[in-house]
Amino acid sequence: MPELPEVETVRRGLQHLITGYRIVQADDLHPRALKSESIAPLSTLNGARITGTGRRGKFLWITLDRPFVLVAHLGMSGQFLIQQKDRPSPKHIRAQFALKRSLRKLDLVFNDQRTFGWLSIEELADGVPTSATHIAHDPFDPHFDYQATITKMAQRNIRIKTALLNQEIMSGVGNIYADEALWRAKVHPESLTSELSQKKIASVIDAASEVMREAIAKGGTSFDDLYINVNGESGFFEQSLSAYGREDEPCPRCGALIKRIVFGARSSHFCPRCQRKKS
Numbered sequence: 450m451p452e453l454p455e456v457e458t459v460r461r462g463l464q465h466l467i468t469g470y471r472i473v474q475a476d477d478l479h480p481r482a483l484k485s486e487s488i489a490p491l492s493t494l495n496g497a498r499i500t501g502t503g504r505r506g507k508f509l510w511i512t513l514d515r516p517f518v519l520v521a522h523l524g525m526s527g528q529f530l531i532q533q534k535d536r537p538s539p540k541h542i543r544a545q546f547a548l549k550r551s552l553r554k555l556d557l558v559f560n561d562q563r564t565f566g567w568l569s570i571e572e573l574a575d576g577v578p579t580s581a582t583h584i585a586h587d588p589f590d591p592h593f594d595y596q597a598t599i600t601k602m603a604q605r606n607i608r609i610k611t612a613l614l615n616q617e618i619m620s621g622v623g624n625i626y627a628d629e630a631l632w633r634a635k636v637h638p639e640s641l642t643s644e645l646s647q648k649k650i651a652s653v654i655d656a657a658s659e660v661m662r663e664a665i666a667k668g669g670t671s672f673d674d675l676y677i678n679v680n681g682e683s684g685f686f687e688q689s690l691s692a693y694g695r696e697d698e699p700c701p702r703c704g705a706l707i708k709r710i711v712f713g714a715r716s717s718h719f720c721p722r723c724q725r726k727k728s
């Protein structure tokens with residue numbers, strides 16, 4: 450599932466590739482491609498010029514020379530791809546956009562196998578699309594309030610993993626990077642935030658920022674200029690994971706076998722030796 454680093458990689462790719470292009474024709478090819486909250490049909494984009502991109506957490510948007518933006522959420526498997534003549538056409542195209550900039554043409558498609566992703570035309574409120582206004586800043590956002598986020602977590606009495614995944618406290622962290630951050634900070638995923646010191650919570654937030662920054666950097670270096678891709682869990686960062694998806698493999702730090710537990714309907718991977726639960 451795409452998390453912040455993957456979404457940011459896609460945003461950077463789009464920013465680089467399609468800014469300045471005009472949308473000649475936009476078509477949705479699946480009844481669920483466009484969210485029901487969209488204020489207009491996709492064809493409203495016809496004739497609009499792309500001026501840039503934005504992101505809040507895992508919400509991504511394309512800004513236009515219009516009083517609205519095109520919002521995209523990649524869901525579980527959403528991808529933006531530039532169609533290439535020498536490559537087979539993607540199998541799950543939900544929407545397509547014919548783009549033009551003077552004599553140059555591009556065919557951008559939104560491909561989504563599992564259809565949890567969506568597109569939507571929305572207005573901006575304080576610089577953010579209406580569907581993303583409840584989403585908190587992520588650690589890379591210049592408006593991210595580090596101390597306030599630590600305080601917010603410390604004031605709750607919830608498991609640290611649950612707090613990390615709560616997009617209204619801090620956005621961007623999904624299951625993979627939550628497990629990695631907790632492993633790096635040596636904190637058990639079930640530790641209660643009220644029982645952790647502010648220093649410990651800070652170290653978890655720092656670890657989450659660090660691991661996501663590394664993933665963004667890798668996404669950037671492996672980025673193919675003409676092929677914007679999000680490969681979710683089996684993506685480019687997989688080789689660098691220390692805990693996530695490594696059940697029964699040795700902890701890279703101490704050699705104990707990584708354990709997997711399930712709570713909150715999600716798997717958590719941790720090292721039982723490095724990440725002891727506070728008793």
Ligand SMILES: [Zn+2]
Binds near residue numbers: 724
């Ligand atoms: Zn360990």
